[in-house]
Amino acid sequence: MTDLLSLADVTHETFSPAVKQNFTVRWPDVTEDLVLTEVKIGRMDDDPRRKRVPFSLLFLGTTPNLTLNQMIHPMENPALGAMEIFITPLGPDSDSGLMVYQACFN
Template identity: 40%
Template sequence: MAATADLAALRIDDFTAHLDAAFDVQAAGGVLSLKLAKVDPAGDSGRAGGAFSLIFVAPKGPWLPQGIYPVTHPAIGIMEIFLVPIGPRPDGNGYQAIFT
């Protein structure tokens, strides 16, 4: 089982190394695989290393409601992150997480 990641310790570089990788989300209906589609800096926030935004894409289908979900990646671990649906994308359903 993957270790729980310290959200405060995560930096943008922890994610840019995994662009286009699969992240598993535990949702009410089971596990959903999300692809990390975009990683962007989001300015200064007081967070060491600065704020950043992640865009994930899920396969087309039912949407996850906005909320906190356990998201797992083999190298990063388990993260409880707040995912917000941001609308359809050509390749599926888009979701955003912002680290500030």
């Protein structure tokens, strides 16, 4: 079994070099490449329990008329390896019509 990237330890800096790279989602009945389009840094507060700056990832699907469900998806990136990320479909991109997805990390 492939070791999964520990999402408990990732930061926005982990994903920033992977902008414009593919993250391949593989299920028995569908394979979809999601392109990481943006890493958005959230607002930090004074909560001493917070271990990292909140951030979100925006992905763009590559297959017309395909929407992945809101759930944890197994995905793989050539640089970062295998991981499981909870993504939410936000709606179609206004230019391409392809689905936009978001993953949030607090």
